[in-house]
Amino acid sequence: MISYFFYRIAESLALLLPLRLAYTFATVLSYIYYIFAFRDRREVTANLKSIFPDKPGRDIATMRFQVFRNFAKYLVDFLRFKKINESYIRENIKLVNFEHIEEGLRRGKGVIILTAHLGNWELGGVVVSSLGYPLVSVALPHKSREVNRFFNEKRESKGLKILSLGSAAKSCLRALRQNQLLALLGDRVFAEKGRVVEFFGRPTLLPEGTAVLALQTQAAVVPGFMLRNPDDTFSLIFEKPIDFTLSKEREKNVEAIMIKCKEVFERYIRSYPQQWYMFRRFWEE
Numbered sequence: 001m002i003s004y005f006f007y008r009i010a011e012s013l014a015l016l017l018p019l020r021l022a023y024t025f026a027t028v029l030s031y032i033y034y035i036f037a038f039r040d041r042r043e044v045t046a047n048l049k050s051i052f053p054d055k056p057g058r059d060i061a062t063m064r065f066q067v068f069r070n071f072a073k074y075l076v077d078f079l080r081f082k083k084i085n086e087s088y089i090r091e092n093i094k095l096v097n098f099e100h101i102e103e104g105l106r107r108g109k110g111v112i113i114l115t116a117h118l119g120n121w122e123l124g125g126v127v128v129s130s131l132g133y134p135l136v137s138v139a140l141p142h143k144s145r146e147v148n149r150f151f152n153e154k155r156e157s158k159g160l161k162i163l164s165l166g167s168a169a170k171s172c173l174r175a176l177r178q179n180q181l182l183a184l185l186g187d188r189v190f191a192e193k194g195r196v197v198e199f200f201g202r203p204t205l206l207p208e209g210t211a212v213l214a215l216q217t218q219a220a221v222v223p224g225f226m227l228r229n230p231d232d233t234f235s236l237i238f239e240k241p242i243d244f245t246l247s248k249e250r251e252k253n254v255e256a257i258m259i260k261c262k263e264v265f266e267r268y269i270r271s272y273p274q275q276w277y278m279f280r281r282f283w284e285e
Contacts, residue, residue: 004146007079014079022076023232030072034065043281044068050283051200051273066274070228074277077123081154084126093127094229096237101133101181104220104241110176113224113238114210116187116265119275122155124226124236125183129159136161136175137183138168140190165190172209176217186210187265188278195255199262200269202283211257215250221257223264227272239264 014022034041044067048060104111113128113135115121129135137155141164142148152162163171175182186207194205214221223239242260246253269276 003144004150007147007150010075011079014076015082019076019080019232022080023073026072026076027069030068033072034068037068040068040279043279047276047278047282048273050202051270063273067277070275071277073228073232074120074122077120078154081126081158084123084130084158086130089127089130092233094233094235096235097240098236098238100222100238100240101128101224104222105179105181107218107220108179109217110179110219111181111241112176112210112213112219112221113181113183114186114221114242114261114264115183115224115226116185116269117277118187118265118268118272119225119227120234121183121185121226123234124224125155125160126158127226127236128181128183133181134159134161135181135183136163136171138163138165138172138185140165172213173217176213176219182213182219184210184213186261187269188282195258197255197258197262200266200283204283206258206262208254208258210261211254214257215246215253221261223261223268225268225272227268228275 013025017025041064044064045060048055048063048067052060052063101111101113115124125135125137137160139152139155139162142151155162161175172182184207186209189205189207193208195208196203196205198204199206210221213219220241222241224237226234226236228234242257242264244253244257244260247256
């Protein structure tokens with residue numbers, strides 16, 4: 001209950017303050033949290049070192065601090081969903097290669113928008129939905145019922161349809177078979193079955209849901225990322241639908257699709273490590 005009231009108070013402040021001031025206030029709080037968040041600092045450091053083993057400690061520390069600062073801004077953006085409208089999108093969002101979404105829809109088998117805990121995936125979903133494209137998204141339920149309802153109400157107020165992770169398989173299939181958009185996070189296993197692949201050169205358990213759904217429905221898999229620019233505007237970037245050649249063996253097909261997906265993740269995370277919000281140790285020693 002305490003966390004629920006915290007989010008309500010934070011939302012009121014985020015909506016009351018001008019965006020720049022809200023970012024400044026959140027950044028100050030992130031400084032304070034950063035000082036005392038010993039465990040989070042340790043985990044983020046370990047992840048960054050795994051991605052950039054040759055970078056000096058000073059560079060790792062700089063990126064680590066930027067992760068905390070950018071995540072604070074991410075929370076501000078989420079709490080200000082009520083203010084997102086056509087004017088905000090026009091002034092703050094640059095759409096890059098949106099035609100790949102249209103290309104996928106023309107196939108008539110649905111589109112899986114594959115993203116990661118990178119940039120602002122929540123805002124990306126809201127923007128796509130606000131542009132008039134019905135979007136179904138799978139989200140991990142919060143432990144608190146009140147907080148979970150708070151999060152989902154904000155998402156659904158902008159047209160998103162939220163499915164709870166763990167019980168969403170049939171609804172995901174239905175959405176794709178109706179040629180709709182389905183957004184999935186593919187860089188961390190939560191409740192679904194995972195598979196070990198090489199990720200940044202190390203064996204890593206990654207979710208296989210995207211690959212399984214693509215094989216079942218022949219849906220197009222379009223990687224997409226909402227990335228923060230230096231001036232705090234955003235670029236919503238879409239890649240070409242992932243191309244893969246099917247064999248007669250299902251397991252090999254699943255692995256082949258997963259490898260294509262993880263290669264896209266590696267490229268974007270290397271380019272924007274300050275926006276990869278992974279506050280748990282991703283690779284165990």
